[in-house]
Amino acid sequence: MEEVEEKEEQKTVSVQWPLKVWSLTTSVRTSSPLIQCITNFVSMDIMANTLLAAGASPAMLHALQELQDFTPHIHALCINIGTLSPDWLPSMKSAAQAAAQLGKPWVLDPVAVFASEFRLRACLELLGLRPSVVRGNASEVIALANASTGTGKGVDSIHESTDAVDAAKSLARASGAVVAVSGAVDIITDGQQVIGVHNGVAMMQKITATGCAVTALIAAFIAVDPSHPLEATASALSVFGVAGEMGMEFARGPASLRMHLIDALHGLDQAAILSRVKITSIE
Numbered sequence: 001m002e003e004v005e006e007k008e009e010q011k012t013v014s015v016q017w018p019l020k021v022w023s024l025t026t027s028v029r030t031s032s033p034l035i036q037c038i039t040n041f042v043s044m045d046i047m048a049n050t051l052l053a054a055g056a057s058p059a060m061l062h063a064l065q066e067l068q069d070f071t072p073h074i075h076a077l078c079i080n081i082g083t084l085s086p087d088w089l090p091s092m093k094s095a096a097q098a099a100a101q102l103g104k105p106w107v108l109d110p111v112a113v114f115a116s117e118f119r120l121r122a123c124l125e126l127l128g129l130r131p132s133v134v135r136g137n138a139s140e141v142i143a144l145a146n147a148s149t150g151t152g153k154g155v156d157s158i159h160e161s162t163d164a165v166d167a168a169k170s171l172a173r174a175s176g177a178v179v180a181v182s183g184a185v186d187i188i189t190d191g192q193q194v195i196g197v198h199n200g201v202a203m204m205q206k207i208t209a210t211g212c213a214v215t216a217l218i219a220a221f222i223a224v225d226p227s228h229p230l231e232a233t234a235s236a237l238s239v240f241g242v243a244g245e246m247g248m249e250f251a252r253g254p255a256s257l258r259m260h261l262i263d264a265l266h267g268l269d270q271a272a273i274l275s276r277v278k279i280t281s282i283e
């Protein structure tokens, strides 16, 4: 028993978070992973620009007819149901299936899963196709964990991320995915460990699709470190939060924050990462 506790302790202290985050940031820049995004109409621009600023290569391709040619070449896939309609679902499922078969990581953003039975059913089907990571806001993660609707406001959360820790853990255990809950503190769990990312600024909630954008960034980080999804997910959330903090120093409101966040992400250097990354073990 003593030995097990010692090992657990070693495991928690052994991640040098700021160094890990910097190392993954440079890997994304040097290897420029190709990220296929099947995403909502609102998020396409900020998502593609976020990926480009981080050094990744975005492609917003969703036609069922081209998946066979295209998906084998990607490094990771991001699926987001924000503006879901029935005709998009077959592409999402086929791309997820293809990614899983090809051994490529894929991430799911269950936007407003609480809003309708249609969204809930779609997400449960996608969850069955084994995403590496699910990233949502607190209300989305609670709804998905309980397989029930009615717990949010449009696409926004009515819960704090810390309200969703148990839901995130049970969803992670049931699905086999790492689950990330965004908010003032981002919560990341594999069902055992729970990590908190304490970066970002509240104004990020006032820019539409920042959540969608960070889910795509998670896909880019997982693409370069597929065997450590927990670390890659926490790192992507931290990097995005740090860019938000740095962008906020020049911003006058949400519109200029959007611009300065993307600039900051592009220009992030080692000193900024090492001094600003704030990741802790929560459980």
Ligand SMILES: Nc1ncnc2c1ncn2[C@@H]1O[C@H](COP(=O)(O)OP(=O)(O)OP(=O)(O)O)[C@@H](O)[C@H]1O
Binding pocket: 111, 136, 137, 138, 155, 156, 157, 182, 183, 184, 185, 186, 199, 200, 201, 202, 203, 204, 205, 207, 208, 209, 210, 211, 212, 213, 214, 237, 240, 241
């Ligand atoms: N109060 C806060 N303080 C600091 N950062 C925050 C806060 N709220 C959200 N964020 C950050 O903003 C980003 C988006 O998170 P949010 O929870 O708003 O996603 P979301 O609801 O899915 O957004 P969307 O649906 O518009 O894409 C994340 O990087 C998160 O860490």
Ligand SMILES: Cc1ncsc1CCO
Binding pocket: 040, 042, 043, 082, 083, 111, 155, 208, 209, 212
């Ligand atoms: C506002 C909005 N509506 C559907 S998707 C989306 C982007 C944020 O999730």
Ligand SMILES: [Mg+2]
Binding pocket: 109, 111, 112, 136, 137, 155, 211, 212
């Ligand atoms: Mg969202």
